Amino acid sequence: MKAPISWLKEYVDITSNINDLMWKMTEIGLTCESYDEIEGDKILDIEVTPNRPDWLSITGIAREIAIIENSKLTLPKLSDIPKPTQNLPINISFKTNLTGGYAGITISGVKVGDSPAWMQKRLISIGLRPINNLVDITNYVMFELGCPIHVFDYDKFLSTDLSMQLSKGSEEFVSVDGLKYKLPPDTLIIKDTNRVIDLCGIKGGQNTGISDSTKNVFIHTPIYNGSYIRKTSQALKLKSDASYIYERGPNPKIIPDTLKRVVTLVLELAGGEVASKPIFKIDKFIKDKIISFDLDDLNKFLGISIQKELVLKILEHLDFSPKITGATIKCIVPNFRSDVNLVEDIYEEIARIYSYNKFPRTLPSGKMASVKIPYFYDREFELVLKNIVSSAGYFEISSGALTSKEIIEKSGLNPENHIRIANPVSAEYEFMRTSLIPTLLAGIKVNTQENLKIFEYGKVYFAPVEKATEVYKISSALRNSTFENIKGLVDLVLEKLNIANYEIKPFAISHGLWHPNRAGVIEMDGEELGIFGEISPMVLHNFGIKGNIFGFELDMANLKKFQNSYLFKPIPKFPPQIEDITLIIKGKTEVGKVINEIKMTKFVDDVTMLGTYQNTITLRINYSDVNKTLTDKEVAEIRKSILGTLSKKFGVKQK
Amino acid sequence: MREDIINLKNNAIGQIMDTDSDKELEELRIEYLGRNGKINEFLIDLKKLKPDERKDVGILINESKKTIESTLNDKIENLTQFKVDTKEWFDLTAPGVKSEIGNLHAQTKVLTEILNQFSYLGYQIADGPEVESDYYNFEVLNFPKDHPARDAQQTMFFDVTGTKFKPGELIPRTHTSAMQGRVMQKMKPPFRVVVPGRCFRYEQIDASHGVDFWQVEGFAVDKNITFTDLLGTIEYVLKGVFGSDAQIRFATTFFPFVEPGVDTYLKCTVCKGKGCSFCKKSGWSEIMPAGMIHPNVLSTCKIDPKVWRGFAFAIGLSRVVTLKYKIDDLRTLTNPDLRILKQY
Numbered sequence: 001m002k003a004p005i006s007w008l009k010e011y012v013d014i015t016s017n018i019n020d021l022m023w024k025m026t027e028i029g030l031t032c033e034s035y036d037e038i039e040g041d042k043i044l045d046i047e048v049t050p051n052r053p054d055w056l057s058i059t060g061i062a063r064e065i066a067i068i069e070n071s072k073l074t075l076p077k078l079s080d081i082p083k084p085t086q087n088l089p090i091n092i093s094f095k096t097n098l099t100g101g102y103a104g105i106t107i108s109g110v111k112v113g114d115s116p117a118w119m120q121k122r123l124i125s126i127g128l129r130p131i132n133n134l135v136d137i138t139n140y141v142m143f144e145l146g147c148p149i150h151v152f153d154y155d156k157f158l159s160t161d162l163s164m165q166l167s168k169g170s171e172e173f174v175s176v177d178g179l180k181y182k183l184p185p186d187t188l189i190i191k192d193t194n195r196v197i198d199l200c201g202i203k204g205g206q207n208t209g210i211s212d213s214t215k216n217v218f219i220h221t222p223i224y225n226g227s228y229i230r231k232t233s234q235a236l237k238l239k240s241d242a243s244y245i246y247e248r249g250p251n252p253k254i255i256p257d258t259l260k261r262v263v264t265l266v267l268e269l270a271g272g273e274v275a276s277k278p279i280f281k282i283d284k285f286i287k288d289k290i291i292s293f294d295l296d297d298l299n300k301f302l303g304i305s306i307q308k309e310l311v312l313k314i315l316e317h318l319d320f321s322p323k324i325t326g327a328t329i330k331c332i333v334p335n336f337r338s339d340v341n342l343v344e345d346i347y348e349e350i351a352r353i354y355s356y357n358k359f360p361r362t363l364p365s366g367k368m369a370s371v372k373i374p375y376f377y378d379r380e381f382e383l384v385l386k387n388i389v390s391s392a393g394y395f396e397i398s399s400g401a402l403t404s405k406e407i408i409e410k411s412g413l414n415p416e417n418h419i420r421i422a423n424p425v426s427a428e429y430e431f432m433r434t435s436l437i438p439t440l441l442a443g444i445k446v447n448t449q450e451n452l453k454i455f456e457y458g459k460v461y462f463a464p465v466e467k468a469t470e471v472y473k474i475s476s477a478l479r480n481s482t483f484e485n486i487k488g489l490v491d492l493v494l495e496k497l498n499i500a501n502y503e504i505k506p507f508a509i510s511h512g513l514w515h516p517n518r519a520g521v522i523e524m525d526g527e528e529l530g531i532f533g534e535i536s537p538m539v540l541h542n543f544g545i546k547g548n549i550f551g552f553e554l555d556m557a558n559l560k561k562f563q564n565s566y567l568f569k570p571i572p573k574f575p576p577q578i579e580d581i582t583l584i585i586k587g588k589t590e591v592g593k594v595i596n597e598i599k600m601t602k603f604v605d606d607v608t609m610l611g612t613y614q615n616t617i618t619l620r621i622n623y624s625d626v627n628k629t630l631t632d633k634e635v636a637e638i639r640k641s642i643l644g645t646l647s648k649k650f651g652v653k654q655k
Numbered sequence: 656m657r658e659d660i661i662n663l664k665n666n667a668i669g670q671i672m673d674t675d676s677d678k679e680l681e682e683l684r685i686e687y688l689g690r691n692g693k694i695n696e697f698l699i700d701l702k703k704l705k706p707d708e709r710k711d712v713g714i715l716i717n718e719s720k721k722t723i724e725s726t727l728n729d730k731i732e733n734l735t736q737f738k739v740d741t742k743e744w745f746d747l748t749a750p751g752v753k754s755e756i757g758n759l760h761a762q763t764k765v766l767t768e769i770l771n772q773f774s775y776l777g778y779q780i781a782d783g784p785e786v787e788s789d790y791y792n793f794e795v796l797n798f799p800k801d802h803p804a805r806d807a808q809q810t811m812f813f814d815v816t817g818t819k820f821k822p823g824e825l826i827p828r829t830h831t832s833a834m835q836g837r838v839m840q841k842m843k844p845p846f847r848v849v850v851p852g853r854c855f856r857y858e859q860i861d862a863s864h865g866v867d868f869w870q871v872e873g874f875a876v877d878k879n880i881t882f883t884d885l886l887g888t889i890e891y892v893l894k895g896v897f898g899s900d901a902q903i904r905f906a907t908t909f910f911p912f913v914e915p916g917v918d919t920y921l922k923c924t925v926c927k928g929k930g931c932s933f934c935k936k937s938g939w940s941e942i943m944p945a946g947m948i949h950p951n952v953l954s955t956c957k958i959d960p961k962v963w964r965g966f967a968f969a970i971g972l973s974r975v976v977t978l979k980y981k982i983d984d985l986r987t988l989t990n991p992d993l994r995i996l997k998q999y
Binding site: 026027028029031033034049050051052226227230231247248300301302303304339342344345347348351352356357359360361362363364365366367368369372373374375376377378379383386387389390391392393394395396397398399400401402419420421422423424425429432439440442443446447449452453454455457458459461464465466468470 | 755756757758759760762763767770776777779780781782783784785786799800801802803804806807811812813814815818819820822825827834837838841842845846847848850851853855857858859860865866867875877878879880881882883884886887888889890891904905906907908909911914915916917918935936937947949950964988989990991992993996997
């Protein structure tokens with residue numbers, strides 16, 4: 001909403017400098033952070049919140065400024081509508097109850113021409129284009145008082161019996177600006193005979209619009225049900241200043257004044273004579289809203305005691321006609337304040353005019369919940385994981401959760417498993433991601449470092465949308481490295497979480513994103529902890545990445561589920577016996593399982609692989625006993641038992 | 656005399672230990688052990704003693720002499736063995752070798768700072784669905800259907816073809832406030848909850864808008880919560896994150912789920928209020944919308960607004976990160992370029 005200072009000054013004295021004024025307006029809710037300067041006038045740019053339709057008018061804004069500036073509001077002088085001296089009958093029947101009020105009148109013998117320069121200047125300054133005196137007057141009064149008005153060419157009506165009704169659907173309508181629309185059903189329209197002449201609350205029709213030769217006019221100022229106007233406006237993607245006001249709900253009580261003001265200006269600037277009695281229809285008798293509150297409750301709510309006199313003064317200023325009885329204050333809500341319905345609304349009125357910035361700032365004194373809240377999230381665990389991976393040299397990236405069909409397909413994934421946005425901003429952001437690997441690959445692509453190590457933590461989402469599963473993953477990618485390195489990272493993460501005895505398995509069903517053989521699943525008690533290994537060469541090719549990429553994608557919930565708190569083990573009192581043994585391995589033997597088997601042997605403390613050569617592996621085994629130093633003879637017996645088991649289970653022999 | 660000898664020994668050891676100078680050590684040797692040294696003086700005096708005392712004191716003198724000698728010799732040996740050439744040239748400015756560690760993203764770090772503030776105030780962290788219903792995203796929060804208040808939250812909606820849902824009933828949540836209803840319907844007050852998370856809006860992507868972004872929602876419900884508690888909590892958190900000299904001011908605003916509504920402005924930390932591109936030249940940055948929870952929201956969640964009061968607020972996490980790091984384009988936060996990641 002644009003508000004020229006010069007126009008505001010017609011209704012209110014403004015003495016503050018522009019910056020003070022703008023902040024004081026912002027502080028009480030009329031957010032104003034900038035202004036334009038046109039021919040020496042300052043045009044305020046005001047963000048009007050949807051609860052305040054009364055601020056969609058210059059007088060409404062002036063009323064609020066009068067409070068800040070401690071001055072009086074002077075509304076435009078209204079003259080009574082003269083008695084009709086001509087007779088252009090009009091009759092309107094209402095076939096819906098979607099009007100909150102209606103006023104209309106005919107005027108004959110007007111002369112269409114330019115509106116006066118002062119009016120044109122004001123319209124231009126608030127961003128409107130002057131058209132002719134009649135249309136300009138309706139726009140001017142709409143912005144002055146806040147209620148939309150439309151003017152029809154009376155002579156273009158095919159009948160003087162108009163009817164307001166809901167459309168059946170697919171009626172054609174051509175707006176005053178010449179655009180064609182096919183109407184959806186349940187659109188509020190006005191018809192003469194069988195033609196649609198008005199798309200209520202949004203645009204008038206071309207068939208009854210004002211032209212240079214217009215002589216007789218019908219002017220109306222209706223109030224419509226805002227949600228109907230909004231539905232139509234959204235369906236047709238057609239907005240206007242009027243529809244904007246209607247959606248927010250203008251004050252029905254302002255209709256008679258609006259009509260008076262328009263008629264006065266038309267007679268003054270376009271001539272003519274009143275040719276009908278005004279039609280007035282105020283459907284519902286709108287009662288004044290009365291809200292009472294207790295001063296004590298106000299103070300308990302706000303946290304400070306505001307003096308009674310000050311409370312009353314603020315409410316007076318706001319036209320709430322406060323009456324105090326004991327500690328109870330009764331307010332009559334002025335009719336332009338459709339937003340004030342509850343005591344809390346009154347509390348806000350008092351607080352904002354008192355000034356939010358005069359309040360002390362305190363902290364709540366009450367009890368804290370002693371139980372875990374629903375939806376509790378363990379962020380400590382997230383940080384533990386992130387810290388393990390970042391201390392291993394990985395850089396955290398952060399990316400968006402939406403992706404494209406193209407990326408999904410490039411990644412070897414199936415769009416069917418993805419939740420789709422029906423109205424995406426663009427095809428790039430159409431699907432919710434099911435893996436963090438594609439954005440990591442994009443990260444690999446933009447960097448040139450040979451041994452790049454990056455990771456991401458975040459949610460992935462799986463279809464079907466009505467039972468969407470959302471799970472947190474931590475995923476990593478490293479370039480031009482070896483399988484051992486990613487395996488080492490997996491082992492490190494799991495070791496730090498004290499998860500032991502996990503199993504590594506090949507994919508049961510191949511996974512498009514990963515290499516079919518050089519990647520696999522990490523399982524614990526039959527549940528998946530994650531996937532790791534080499535990214536599919538085909539996917540890398542699709543992304544235009546040369547070399548190989550290793551990575552993992554681990555499931556946070558299962559990591560958390562299987563993590564164990566680590567219990568301290570005292571350092572051994574007796575030195576371990578350490579020996580290296582070299583084993584001859586048959587082809588396709590899983591070394592990890594061989595090592596695990598050795599680890600499970602009693603008195604074996606640790607097993608590490610020193611290296612491989614041809615068909616052999618060399619392992620270093622630490623033997624120890626908490627109670628004594630093991631003798632060579634005892635170690636020899638343990639070794640013998642290990643070799644026996646290995647031979648039986650894996651056909652492995654010592655070299 | 657015994658005492659004098661012991662004192663002499665202790666003094667000698669002390670002096671020897673205190674010096675690193677060859678010259679001083681030689682002087683000490685002469686002073687204590689030389690022909691006319693202090694030990695010899697005692698030996699001469701020995702003769703003055705009664706014969707039955709001589710033996711014991713003689714032993715003490717000899718032991719002291721040995722101790723002084725060995726201390727002196729050890730010191731000289733240490734000095735020669737570990738003596739370094741003080742004239743040796745060494746380049747302290749030569750570059751070091753850094754361990755290869757990674758780094759957490761700015762967003763993780765700043766979020767931790769923010770959540771720490773809330774944890775000091777007794778808030779618990781909640782996490783909820785991003786695939787959300789219109790009900791929790793809007794209706795519970797007092798946004799009627801077809802109300803222009805929804806315009807401020809340009810909404811995307813999911814393809815629900817083949818489900819029992821109508822278009823628009825399932826949406827990517829537009830704000831973390833959607834968690835208010837979820838928590839409040841499941842828990843009795845009092846509680847203090849903070850919800851960090853991703854939100855989605857139908858926005859054309861540019862330097863200050865994204866289709867997804869992060870918010871940190873907070874809300875508290877208790878019997879005696881006041882409006883000044885809301886203002887104080889906002890101040891506490893922002894000063895915790897931006898430093899105790901951070902300046903904030905409040906203004907009135909409107910959101911359907913709060914009454915009164917509060918907007919929080921932080922004096923621009925980039926230009927210190929002079930006006931710059933971060934604060935759209937105003938010197939102040941809109942950072943934390945808030946308000947007292949609307950009684951309709953409490954009632955919908957079966958919490959009696961006559962007994963309980965609450966407040967709620969939201970922080971734009973991305974905004975805080977960009978302000979703290981003076982990043983002028985939101986898209987930087989999702990840029991995986993290592994040259995950026997290394998700076999966080």
